Amino acid sequence: xxxxxxxxxxxxxxxxxxxxxxxxxxxxxxxxxxxxxxxxxxxxxxxxxxxxxxxxxxxxxxxxxxxxxxxxxxxxxxxxxxxxxxxxxxxxxxxxxxxxxxxxxxxxxxxxxxxxxxxxxxxxxxxxxxxxxxxxxxxxxxxxxxxxxxxxxxxxxxxxxxxxxxxxxxxxxxxxxxxxxxxxxxxxxxxxxxxxxxxxxxxxxxxxxxxxxxxxxxxxxxxxxxxxxxxxxxxxxxxxxxxxxxxxxxxxxxxxxxxxxxxxxxxxxxxxxxxxxxxxxxxxxxxxxxxxxxxxxxxxxxxxxxxxxxxxxxxxxxxxxxxxxxxxxxxxxxxxxxxxxxxxxxxxxxxxxxxxxxxxxxxxxxxxxxxxxxxxxxxxxxxxxxxxxxxxxxxxxxx
Amino acid sequence: xxxxxxxxxxxxxxxxxxxxxxxxxxxxxxxxxxxxxxxxxxxxxxxxxxxxxxxxxxxxxxxxxxxxxxxxxxxxxxxxxxxxxxxxxxxxxxxxxxxxxxxxxxxxxxxxxxxxxxxxxxxxxxxxxxxxxxxxxxxxxxxxxxxxxxxxxxxxxxxxxxxxxxxxxxxxxxxxxxxxxxxxxxxxxxxxxxxxxxxxxxxxxxxxxxxxxxxxxxxxxxxxxxxxxxxxxxxxxxxxxxxxxxxxxxxxxxxxxxxxxxxxxxxxxxxxxxxxxxxxxxxxxxxxxxxxxxxxxxxxxxxxxxxxxxxxxxxxxxxxxxxxxxxxxxxxxxxxxxxxxxx
Amino acid sequence: xxxxxxxxxxxxxxxxxxxxxxxxxxxxxxxxxxxxxxxxxxxxxxxxxxxxxxxxxxxxxxxxxxxxxxxxxxxxxxxxxxxxxxxxxxxxxxxxxxxxxxxxxxxxxxxxxxxxxxxxxxxxxxxxxxxxxxxxxxxxxxxxxxxxxxxxxxxxxxxxxxxxxxxxxxxxxxxxxxxxxxxxxxxxxxxxxxxxxxxxxxxxxxxxxxxxxxxxxxxxxxxxxxxxxxxxxxxxxxxxxxxxxxxxxxx
Numbered sequence: 002x003x004x005x006x007x008x009x010x011x012x013x014x015x016x017x018x019x020x021x022x023x024x025x026x027x028x029x030x031x032x033x034x035x036x037x038x039x040x041x042x043x044x045x046x047x048x049x050x051x052x053x054x055x056x057x058x059x060x061x062x063x064x065x066x067x068x069x070x071x072x073x074x075x076x077x078x079x080x081x082x083x084x085x086x087x088x089x090x091x092x093x094x095x096x097x098x099x100x101x102x103x104x105x106x107x108x109x110x111x112x113x114x115x116x117x118x119x120x121x122x123x124x125x126x127x128x129x130x131x132x133x134x135x136x137x138x139x140x141x142x143x144x145x146x147x148x149x150x151x152x153x154x155x156x157x158x159x160x161x162x163x164x165x166x167x168x169x170x171x172x173x174x175x176x177x178x179x180x181x182x183x184x185x186x187x188x189x190x191x192x193x194x195x196x197x198x199x200x201x202x203x204x205x206x207x208x209x210x211x212x213x214x215x216x217x218x219x220x221x222x223x224x225x226x227x228x229x230x231x232x233x234x235x236x237x238x239x240x241x242x243x244x245x246x247x248x249x250x251x252x253x254x255x256x257x258x259x260x261x262x263x264x265x266x267x268x269x270x271x272x273x274x275x276x277x278x279x280x281x282x283x284x285x286x287x288x289x290x291x292x293x294x295x296x297x298x299x300x301x302x303x304x305x306x307x308x309x310x311x312x313x314x315x316x317x318x319x320x321x322x323x324x325x326x327x328x329x330x331x332x333x334x335x336x337x338x339x340x341x342x343x344x345x346x347x348x349x350x351x352x353x354x355x356x357x358x359x360x361x362x363x364x365x366x367x368x369x370x371x372x373x374x375x376x377x378x379x380x381x382x383x384x385x386x387x388x389x390x391x392x393x394x395x396x397x398x399x400x
Numbered sequence: 401x402x403x404x405x406x407x408x409x410x411x412x413x414x415x416x417x418x419x420x421x422x423x424x425x426x427x428x429x430x431x432x433x434x435x436x437x438x439x440x441x442x443x444x445x446x447x448x449x450x451x452x453x454x455x456x457x458x459x460x461x462x463x464x465x466x467x468x469x470x471x472x473x474x475x476x477x478x479x480x481x482x483x484x485x486x487x488x489x490x491x492x493x494x495x496x497x498x499x500x501x502x503x504x505x506x507x508x509x510x511x512x513x514x515x516x517x518x519x520x521x522x523x524x525x526x527x528x529x530x531x532x533x534x535x536x537x538x539x540x541x542x543x544x545x546x547x548x549x550x551x552x553x554x555x556x557x558x559x560x561x562x563x564x565x566x567x568x569x570x571x572x573x574x575x576x577x578x579x580x581x582x583x584x585x586x587x588x589x590x591x592x593x594x595x596x597x598x599x600x601x602x603x604x605x606x607x608x609x610x611x612x613x614x615x616x617x618x619x620x621x622x623x624x625x626x627x628x629x630x631x632x633x634x635x636x637x638x639x640x641x642x643x644x645x646x647x648x649x650x651x652x653x654x655x656x657x658x659x660x661x662x663x664x665x666x667x668x669x670x671x672x673x674x675x676x677x678x679x680x681x682x683x684x685x686x687x688x689x690x691x692x693x694x695x696x697x698x699x700x701x702x703x704x705x706x707x708x709x710x711x712x713x714x715x716x717x718x719x720x721x722x723x724x725x726x727x728x729x730x731x732x733x734x735x736x737x738x739x740x741x742x743x
Numbered sequence: 744x745x746x747x748x749x750x751x752x753x754x755x756x757x758x759x760x761x762x763x764x765x766x767x768x769x770x771x772x773x774x775x776x777x778x779x780x781x782x783x784x785x786x787x788x789x790x791x792x793x794x795x796x797x798x799x800x801x802x803x804x805x806x807x808x809x810x811x812x813x814x815x816x817x818x819x820x821x822x823x824x825x826x827x828x829x830x831x832x833x834x835x836x837x838x839x840x841x842x843x844x845x846x847x848x849x850x851x852x853x854x855x856x857x858x859x860x861x862x863x864x865x866x867x868x869x870x871x872x873x874x875x876x877x878x879x880x881x882x883x884x885x886x887x888x889x890x891x892x893x894x895x896x897x898x899x900x901x902x903x904x905x906x907x908x909x910x911x912x913x914x915x916x917x918x919x920x921x922x923x924x925x926x927x928x929x930x931x932x933x934x935x936x937x938x939x940x941x942x943x944x945x946x947x948x949x950x951x952x953x954x955x956x957x958x959x960x961x962x963x964x965x966x967x968x969x970x971x972x973x974x975x976x977x978x979x980x981x982x983x984x985x986x987x988x989x990x991x992x993x994x
Binding site for chain 2: 120131136139142143283358366
């Protein structure tokens, strides 16, 4: 199917089904129940799941296949966002040209930065990409203010030209981004008993693009090009003496993954038409590294899982506060309740970064293959007990 | 001329911090072969050692002063630091005033302990893993350390002043024969530079003149051979890590009066310190120190109004720009040796 | 005129003259061995042939073209394949993938962006690779993770990877170093077989005289960076200069 073998096709299909029914799957708890805060089925968060999924899928094409660890990938995401917002300002509120320009601009940026950075490898490459990204951040934050909006970020205004659209709506507001009349922020709600499910245009638009991006990444993984990239990671010397020039391969991988980042940036601006320099800060680059490692570097599904998990943690764990903890542990005797709450408290709310750091360290130490490897180990244990049980397809290895 | 001297002086304090952090990074990388992304966090913890000690010194208990009354006519309650009880008021005040320099003695054991725990507990297991894994796990550790500090000390910077005697500035220009009022330089920055110079000198002397240092230098040149000679490298690695942690920590302690410490200062310095290490040449100690000062001074020059007017924003990017140029033209950095970190 | 012509090659490393006025001519379809004591400059010479080092002076011509200033991958594309002293293979990849990469390099040149087509759909190249694996008796191992194989198997795989490209010149850098006697003999047989089946020129650097005298048709003896003698194996045996060079090393 679609030129994929059976295993990859079923993986793609499962992801497609999960993505399509995400509004149901992510809202398993009825409104108003104690567990409702664990629901993640609201548009803003779901959009972030798929957009950061795209970002991580692209990063994985570079890091997972070639082993080149870029610490500056957020720069391309930021560039994509700026390009998209400029299209909204100058052209029209249609997201299509905005996203296309975002991808192209990020691609050109990646070509320049990659061409220079890839002259070195190992930690030197990481530092070079980091230096470029920090430079972009510093420039966007200060000197390039006319283009980037500086500290406040780039925002839409009522007097933007929008030559193929209208500067203002009939009500005198700034128009919202849409796809040929479909407004990204439009949502329909489905109420079933106590459950409320939200179906958002922006989410489904981004989800379809994410599926396309995922499909493309599977094709790249299975292609001769993907094989060459893995060969680069494995033994560059042998590749050289086999008559292959590693540099254009790594550069192509770098540009492709930069374009994925630009796509994610363009989509982000399409959901919420503003762009800020903080998207390019090096911690943002670190975040995509975390996502990819957490999910499983070099695997197909890993980056998507990692992106989802981190964004879920960021949104859900950071919302839990001491009161909520007290209601959870109310069944314990008072003294014990307080003790348990005090022990958990540093890890929730504002402390979610601490949880993230610890989880990340544990993954790097004990599970270098990330969640996918963990899933395989579990499936292995499970499989030994029940040999007839088919394995969960999402935990299948990529290779 | 006076403007040039002023900019050089202004670059010295940041340059000192870069040099000290880069020195520790290089020691760890050169001996242990580990790329430590948590080194900035050690700098930050050092700074918070100073914060902690000043807080400890000002810990007070309430006493009722019968001789004075508040506006209601009741005896006045006053907070008396515990140090007063031990040393009396005058000495106690002096101790509180000198909290930052005193923190050096507090920070050295703390930092060595943290370094040793880090090395034994975590880094040790990553000697044989790829550099990418080392970067990732220490990056994770850096996040954890800074979040712990944030949890206990909050997100806001905590002002930690220098002793009264070093607050303020003096006319450095007048001292060296320039017109008065041209080169005004804060005392503490000069102290910081002198302090950094002493630490750097001490580290180099330690490596140069002790047997321990000789083994370490041999290990940096050729780890395997030294290992084969039957010298207990492991123990020395641990001590080296503790030492590097102490250097970073001391750099942090003394930096507190220049910039009020906050939980993310380590990360801010780390990125630049890595650039410094790479510019200096991975694995070269003199390179790290030289590049630290050079880049600090360069940054200071690029911040001059005259320069910014010509090339806007240059102060923000000059270090990165220089790093990129150096990496591309001199792949081994200013003083790097062949064969270090080359694929 | 040989397929490989090395003329007056000099190479210095600081104060050390690694190669001094090296002249070497490897005739087409022969097996030419380069021997010499440790530090004689054998590896330096080899590295000059494949583009890893550039000689200070002199010329290296392969098949009528100069190789100087070319990168290793360009030189490979000219028809020189190299087997390393310790097997260099793609350890993270399967045996089959290891074989396919040189096939792609041979067909598509040093870079081709086939990012969409599946590797599985390249039937012709897969046939080629399987055929070659069969020839070295490794077809049953094609789906193995190559890093998990024995050293001998890795060596055979590396050899197969080089041969599948049909190189005009095969460079072997101590192909039996560290091998047991039985493995050494297998390798000798394999190389003899290859030599008979294909029109291929082999240049071999070797310490093991048993290997050298079983395979080589011409032998060049290198000492202190300079060729001492070049002759047939029969004449090299017992040649006074050769004895001197090796004994000199022992003393």
